[in-house]
Amino acid sequence: MKIEVACEKGSSNKAKGDLLEKLAKKLLLSQNYDVIEEIRVVGAELDLLCKHKVNGKKIYVECKAQKEPISAPVLRQLWGTVDIEEYSEGWIITTSDFTKDAKGFVENWRAKPQEKSERLSFYSPSVIIEALKSSLIICEPPNLAAEEFIGNTEELGDWTLLLSQFGMYWCVYTLKGGAPHGVLIYSASSGKQIRDEDTIQNLATLETTVADYDLRVGIANEKIIVGTFSSRLPSVVQVQIGESWDDYRPARPKDFVGRDATQKEILKFLSSAKENSGTRIFAITGNSGLGKSSLIAKLRDRSKNIRYKNKYFVYAVDIRGAREPSYILASFLASLREAQRNGFGDKIELSLSDPSSPLNSSSIQFYLDSLEHKEQVICLVFDQFEELYSKPELFGVFNAAKDLMLDVTSSQKNLVLGFAWKTDSTTQQDHPAYHLWHELADHRREYRLDVFESGEISSSITKFEKEINQKVSAEIRHQISEVSQGYPWLLKKLCINLYEGIKKGEKADSLLLDLDVGRLFQADLNNLSQQELMCLKLIAQNAPADWSEIIETSGTTVLNNLVHKRLVIKSGDRLNVYWDIFKDYLLTGRVPVVPYNYIPTSDPSSLINLCTRLKVSEFTDSLNLGSLVGLNERTIWNIGADLVMLGLAERDGTSFKVSKKLGANDEVSILNLLRETLGKHALKLAIFKNHSGKTISADAVRETFSDCMPKAKFGENTRNIYANRLTNYLIYSGYLLRAGNFFIVQDTGSPVLDRDGLVRRGNQRGKVFSVSVSPYATYSALIDITNAGVVVQEVGRNELSVLKRFELVTVKNDLVYQNAESILKSGGVKEAIWAAAKNEKSLLRCIELAQENPDMNPKEIAAKISDEYKLNWSEGSNKRNGGILKQWSSWVKEGMELSSIPTPPGRPK
Secondary structure, eight states: OEEEEOOBTTOOHHHHHHHHHHHHHHHHHHTTEEEEEEEEOSTTEEEEEEEETTTOOEEEEEEEOOSSOBOHHHHHHHHHHHHHHTOSEEEEEESSOBOHHHHHHHHHHHTSOHHHHTTEEEEOHHHHHHHHHHTTSSOOOOHHHHHHHHSOGGGEEEEEEEEETTEEEEEEEEEETTEEEEEEEEETTTOOBOOOHHHHHHHHTBSSSGGGSBTTTTTOSSOOOTTGGGSOOOOOOBOOOOSSTTOSSSOOGGGOOOOHHHHHHHHHHHHHTTTOSSOOEEEEEESTTSOHHHHHHHHHHHTTSTTTTTTEEEEEEEGGGOOSTHHHHHHHHHHHHHHHHTTOSOOOOOOOSOTTSGGGSHHHHHHHHHHHHHTOEEEEEEESGGGTTTOGGGHHHHHHHHHHHHHHHHHOSSEEEEEEEETTOOOOTTOHHHHHHHHGGGGSEEEEOOOOOHHHHHHHHHHHHHHHTOOOOHHHHHHHHHHHTTOHHHHHHHHHHHHHHHHTTOOOHHHHTOOOHHHHHHHHHTTOOHHHHHHHHHHHHHSSEEHHHHHHHHOHHHHHHHHHTTSEEEETTEEEESOHHHHHHHHHSOOOOOOBOOOOSSOHHHHHHHHHHSOSSSOEEHHHHHHHHTOOHHHHHHHHHHHHHTTSEEEETTEEEEOTTTOOOSHHHHHHHHHHHHTTBHHHHHHHHHHTTOEEEHHHHHHHHHHHOTTOOOOHHHHHHHHHHHHHHHHHTTSEEEETTEEEEOOOSSOOOOHHHHHHHHHHOOSSOOOSOOHHHHHHHHHHOOTTOEEGGGSOHHHHHHHHHTTOEEEETTEEEEOHHHHHHHTSHHHHHHHHHHTOHHHHHHHHHHHHOTTOOHHHHHHHHHHHTTOOOOHHHHHHHHHHHHHHHHHHHHHHHSSSOOOOOSOOO
16 A cells, blocks of 8 residues: 655645645654644655653654655664654654665664664554554545445555545556556545545546546446456557668668667666666667667667577567556556566566556566566667657656656666657756656666767668669768768668669769758658648647547548658557658758768869869869869869869769759859858857857867867867868858958858958958048948949048958959848848947957946057057057047947947048
């Protein structure tokens, strides 16, 4: 028997503590004690100081209303308090049982001399219930009445004493297929069966295991027919695997590649379950698409091989098939029964009598003992577990899983529980299950999956070659490796797309280079009818969706078509989209960002020059290309490989042409596509994440390069070469501005088209902004530059210098053009100039100096800037530059303080 303290959902822990206090006082009163002091510890814990009414003996009482078993350290602490404070006795009143170590403590304590052993009393649920019965506070559980009502004693489970604000009740589970299904309720004081709707409804609102089951089974006026509860439990959906290598479902074990170290560690973990008293819980975690389900299927398959088939039994359950709490117990029973059929443990009729402590059922205890005797281990794994702590309607299922986990943890039997969930799921952070599950992290060992290593990628491609019975070229292997970035889902997607291209007789090289995952997913949707697309989105919105409801809405033919096309997966009577990543794309149109880590071997200028020589509609061999640009054939191969990897070209052996994605060989098109590709590069993303709007050194770029490629093993010299080369690409693409030996992290909105002036301007742009021209003059000059361009001589020299520094204009053939994309990106001419000025480190430093010392005049500020940047300005320069620094920095400061950009100060020259 057990005790549950139940409050209404959403109640505080104090409410549970108050109910426990009420019970404790009844128990103490029955023992002739009065409470003389109450000490609230935390939440549902209470310490009481009590005094015997006759002999005046003082006792210290700890009350704990919790589901987790009481550990040995809690009992040691109790004795420490009693001993130090010299109380006559110490009691612990708990609604949960003791752990294995705590039970050992109790046994050892009772073996001590009587004068010491009598000083501690351990009131476990069974002891509390006996004490309450002895004092006539509660009656015996009405077994006969329940047996008479149900008609079959074998269909009754364990009794629970329920403490609530509505009173105390005896509750007994009715069994269905060997597991709890409903609950019969009786008054704990009179033994009378509770049948009125109001009381049943009140109890149904409580946060308790009992309320997760059918409380209305006892309301019927007629006697229940024998066998009513023996219908089968909910169907358990096991983790599925694909029918072929190109199936989007979890990989067939024979197709599985990699994760060798993780497999070895988990199998070792299973072995430890029969050797030590450590945790019996493990978790497999990682982002979507990293192969968690495939790993589980592989472990299940390995447990059947000749080495492990008599040692470990792995049963993998898809949690997306769950609708009610009994799904967890059904999974538990199914795993044990299937293990029995495979020679694990003794042949025992298994049934569960208590859902909150399923391992306490006598038949389960006997069976687990037989596993220990045979040195066998059963492992039950719940896949897709995030479903339970991300959906409020499944909170009851979550509670059942949590109770099973805690029961397995405390039992220390040859039973292991595994859980797998994705760490990038859009969970509801305010969902109580989310926080509760992560608070239980200490009870489990975690195995986190990451992207594939290079060896795992290579093995996957080799497996792909064997499946299509065809070797792929070294270039294509390299492309797949680079583009997939080690993401198993993307690696599989690319191989499938390549295979489909091969079947059509197409060259798939350019397709592999498409970093837009959205376009890859869109290819799955292009051949769908409107009805199929609507059905697919409906399933995504309701996933896991009810099969019958989708049939009713969309029809059998449409749904079967989606299943046949492998876009929809059926798990029992629930439907899901084939990948969570694809489901998110259907719902939001967004796809995960796959950082691009490719490092070109050539410099951007050489790459662009060669690309302009490629033809759009036919291949040119490397020998001819070499003669056009004056480079040897091997160098052309290297540059050509870069062009292919960056999506600018296609190759046929050692011949190249412009890619279909580019479609032209003019410099503007090349730079725009290069900018699009590099916008997803890992270095670009990392720099903007850490340093957006700041001026940084080359060392900072190199450090960021190392951080965003942690698995790369470069020497320092090689690392610096690669970082410098990628920096140049980001400058050409318009993501970095060179300022002497420093770089401004600023997206100009477009690539740099004036390549001839790029290096010159970079060298001229000093660390300190000190051009003698007002913001208004700069603004007016930019306004006057038309789309057709303005002759250089018509723009003031200083104004042009500032606009070039800010990358807001391009000079070509003695004409000045606006950088329209950059201006548009900022929101207008005035906004673009202000945003660029705000990124000037020296202007921001001027603002800091003025705030630190408001009395500092412009000349003094300029002198301070000169000293800090080692500029050696003269007195005259300090006076001249101080005025311009003051004017620009004041404008920047004003814009930072207002919700809109103020009018630029100054006047045109």
